Amino acid sequence: MSDLLNAEEVKAQIEAGVPGSHVTVIPNGSPSGQHSLLLDNEHAFAVASFLRDHPALRLDYCSLVTGVDWLDTETTEKIRVKKVVDGVETEAEETRKTKVPGYLEAVYHLFSIEKKHGPVILRMRTANRTGQTQLPSLTPVWRSCEFQEREAFDLYGIVFVGHPDLRRILMWDGFADFPMRKDYHPPADGVPVAEVHA
Amino acid sequence: MLGEGIIQGLMETARNFFGSYVEKERLVTVQFPEERRSLPEATRQFPFLLYDGDDPERGLRCVSCQICEKECPPRCIHIEKSKDRKPDFVGKQQFYPAVFNIDVSVCMSCQICVEVCPFDAIRMDTEFELSTSDRFGGLLWTKRELARSNEYYRQIHPTEAGExxxxxxxxxxxxxxxxxxxxxxxxxxxxxxxxxxxxxxxxxxxxxxxxxxxxxxxxx
Amino acid sequence: MTSVAEMKAIAGPSEIMEVSMGPHHPSTHGVFRMDVRLEGERVVRLKPVFGYLHRNHEKIAEHGAYLAAIPYTDRLDYLCSMTNNWGYVLAVEKLAGLQVPERAEYIRVIVAELTRFQNHAGLIGFLLQDMGASGTPLMYAFREREKILDLFESLSGARMMCNYMRFGGVRVDCSAEWLDEVRRLVATLPRFLGEFEALLRSNEILMARTQGVGVLPRELAINAGVTGPMLRASGVNYDIRKVDKYGIYDRFDFRVPLGEHGDVYDRYMMRLLEMAETVKILEQALRNIPAGPVMDPKAKLRGLRPKVGEAYGRIESPKGELGFFLISDGSTIPYRYRVRPPSMINLTVLEDMCLGQNIADVVITLGSVDIVLGEVDR
Known part of the structure; x- marks a missing residue:
């Protein structure tokens, strides 16, 4: 990867070019070394347009849109707490459980056809997996996201706000579930598939 | 000239038509099933189990390690391990499969079971005319139906069997x-x-x- | 005599008719449907509908080991299983940091280019069939394809579902006889190509039928993520073999043909020209293939556990950019497995290409996209 596409470098350019935007670099531990940039949802659209039109970056081609499902996780940590029992201060060990809510993630792989470089990887995360699954759609920036965002909606339930035609694409219209989610279990043989009827 | 391209194309058609009488390159079809082409040695269809000697029950090489069952992508192999043991070809006491079923209606002939088998016990057959009128039982092959002798293996895959x-x-x-x-x-x-x-x-x-x-x- | 304009004035505005083309329609190359809205014969709206062949390939792959996904990739674009294998193993090699021995790289190039040749020959056959050249070109294409599939069978054991590549190499080495067979075949390919081209290239009917039909403008092609011969027919010089130089493609001398108008004729010619370049690559690869091992000794067949992380590997498949995106959580099973299907994404612009055209042109425009429903629906 050239220096120009270094994740830190792109982050600095975005934060300078799109005021108010907040970008986090997500490191990638695998030998591929493809680090990605986590965008804040409010400015994602502006950042995408900025990356597409930036004269040096010119990321005019969005190759891949992926939905990823990260389940709720629970972390346990042991902490020492001071307690006052009968006027005597004692130290006791307590396990505290923290629930980290899961989220749905959309990953975009950008390349430049004009400059022949890439990839720059963008990520966006929803607030949680159940109620707030909205993300801004980048289809108005790159038409190539049209079908793939529909697919992420269909299989993961990410609602892309601003998508021109957000319908199910691979499953049928009445299908109720999101089959690519990690907690989805297909119905047993003979049991009808859950459907919604409009 | 208008029509030149069409004439040019028709000449190609004629060349191929008349050429097919003299050139083997241009006529590659054979009249199956009267005429058959020999299959390449690497051809694979469905798996079979190898046995040594002439008793398919006693000589079965499979030691019921269940690696193929775990690695099979469509999970079409079902193995039940035996309770007792019998000696293998070097005399080591080994388990054997009490049940070894392959559902060939599910099998996708990928050969991964063969690749992962550490005991040279499972190999791919070249037989492809396998239609049956029994859709369920006829396509669920048991240990007995799967067993083939080493001689048969040598016949269908000579190089591989030699190695x-x-x-x-x-x-x-x-x-x-x-x-x-x-x-x-x-x-x-x-x-x-x-x-x-x-x-x-x-x-x-x-x-x-x-x-x-x-x-x-x-x-x- | 009344002119068309006068007739229209008499008849009043024509009615809009909705036609559902497919899913069982001979021109849709599989179970694919187009919701077409017509004004007379003119297309005013077209929405592709697919998913009839959906079997959730990605979910299946997320339930099995890394190895178990390879035979499933054969069944994506079932005409090009070798390139599908390559795309996937390339992504895994990036994820796990495996090296591929030189001989294996050469074998990969040879089988991938043979795949490209037979895919393009078949596509041209089908496209001409859609236009009404019934049978003849398709049969010629299939005759050559048959010879290539025979080679695949003697190498990998299967004609179409090859399941041949592995992380860090290829499954079995090819024999010297096999390479001689390929050399013999490659020597005959230029003659076939010449005949195949002469058959219809300058045919007046074909030109009238395809030139100026289904035009895809350059800017739209880039923005809509169209890849492969379709993108290059619109005049965009972007071939992943040249851009990424994956494998050993930097060692071969070949050119990237480019179209000018982005119409169906250009897309047809693009395939013919690419086949000629493919023959050039094959000749070079067969000349230079070294001896040596075909598997990375570090590569494990079973129980591959890549480090936590992710990787995106992409190749130039005959249909366009075929990419695989993998996320590893450190276990033997991929946490996320995603295919970037070129056939599906190239369909994004189908409506734009067909608007204002006749319904008969929809058929050849779709034919020139080159879709395989196994890949579109996954």
């Missing part, structure tokens, strides 16, 4: 050499023990157990 036989012969020779060495060592120890009567009671049972596998190999 496999060579490897197994080497393994057997190594095992025999090891057993012989162990027996020799035990004998030497026994001789030593005999020389020193005080240690005789400790040495004798151990040497007897060690020489046992070597005896088995000889009888096979």
């Amino acid at each position: 496999c036989d060579e490897r197994r012969a080497k393994e057997l020779a190594d095992a025999q050499a090891k057993a012989a060495a162990a027996a020799a060592a035990a004998a030497a120890k026994a001789a030593q023990a005999a020389a020193a009567p005080a240690a005789a009671s400790n040495g004798a049972p151990g040497s007897g157990a060690k020489s046992e596998p070597a005896k088995k190999v000889v009888t096979q």
Whole structure:
């Protein structure tokens, strides 16, 4: 990867070019070394347009849109707490459980056809997996996201706000579930598939 | 000139039509099933189980390790391990499959079971005319239907079978050499023990157990 | 005599008719449907509908080991299983940091280019069939394809579902006889190509039927993520073999043909020209293939556990950019497995290409996209 596409470098350019935007670099531990940039949802659209039109970056081609499902996780940590029992201060060990809510993630792989470089990887995360699954759609920036965002909606339930035609694409219209989610279990043989009827 | 391109194209058609009478390159079809082309050696259709000797039950190479069952992408293999053991070709006591079923209506002929098998027990058949009128039972092959002899394997995949036989012969020779060495060592120890009567009671049972596998190999 | 304009004035505005083309329609190359809205014969709206062949390939792959996904990739674009294998193993090699021995790289190039050749020959056959050249070109294409599939069978054991590549190499080495067979075949390919081209290239009917039909403008092609011969027919010089130089493609001397108008004729010619370049690559690869091992000794067949992380590997498949995106959580099973299907994404612009055209042109425009429903629906 050239220096120009270094994740830190792109982050600095975005934060300078799109005021108010907040970008986090997500490191990638695998030998591929493809680090990605986590965008804040409010400015994602502006950042995408900025990356597409930036004269040096010119990321005019969005190759891949992926939905990823990260389940709720629970972390346990042991902490020492001071307690006052009968006027005597004692130290006791307590396990505290923290629930980290899961989220749905959309990953975009950008390349430049004009400059022949890439990839720059963008990520966006929803607030949680159940109620707030909205993300801004980048289809108005790159038409190539049209079908793939529909697919992420269909299989993961990410609602892309601003998508021109957000319908199910691979499953049928009445299908109720999101089959690519990690907690989805297909119905047993003979049991009808859950459907919604409009 | 208008129509030149069409005439040019028709000339190609004519060349191919008349050419097919003289050139084999241009006529590649054969009249199946009267005429058959020989299949390449690497052809694979569905798996079979190999056995040594002439008893499909006793000579089955499979030791029921269940690796293929776990690795099979469409999970079409079902194995149940035996309770007892029987000796394998080098004389080691091994489990054998009490049940070994392959659902060939699910199998996708990918050959991964063959690749992961460490015991050369499963191989791919070249037989492809397998239609049956029984949709469920006829396509669920049991251990008996899957078993094929090593001679058959040599016939359909000669190169591969040759390599496999060579490897197994080497393994057997190594095992025999090891057993012989162990027996020799035990004998030497026994001789030593005999020389020193005080240690005789400790040495004798151990040497007897060690020489046992070597005896088995000889009888096979 | 009344002119068309006068007739229209008499008849009043024409009615809009909705036609559902497919899913069982011979021109849709599989179970694919187009919801078409017509004004007379003119297309005013077209929405592709697919998913009839959906079997959730990605979910299946997320339930099995890394190895178990390879035979499933054969069944994506079932005409090009070798390139599908390559795309996937390339992504895994990036994820796990495996090296591929030189001989294996050469074998990969040879089988991938043979795949490209037979895919393009078949596509041209089908496209011409859609236009009404019934049978003849398709049969010629299939005759050559048959010879290539025979080679695949003697190498990998299967004609179409090859399941041949592995992480860090290829499954079995090819024999010297096999390479001689390929050399013999490659020597005959230029003659076939010449005949195949002469058959219809300058045919007046074909030109009238395809030139100016289904035009895809350059800017739209880039923005809509169209890849492969379709993108290059619109005049965009972007070939992943040249851009990424994956494998050993930097060692071969070949050119990237480019179209000018982005119409159906250009897309047809693009395939013919690419086949000629493919023959060039094959000749070079067969000349230079070295001896040596075909598997990375570090590569494990079973129980591959890549480090936590992710990787995106992409190749130039005959249909366009075929990419695989993998996320590893450190276990033997991929946490996320995603395919970037070129056939599906190239369909994004189908409506734009067909608007204002006749319904008969929809058929050849779709034919020139080159879709395989196994890949579109996954």
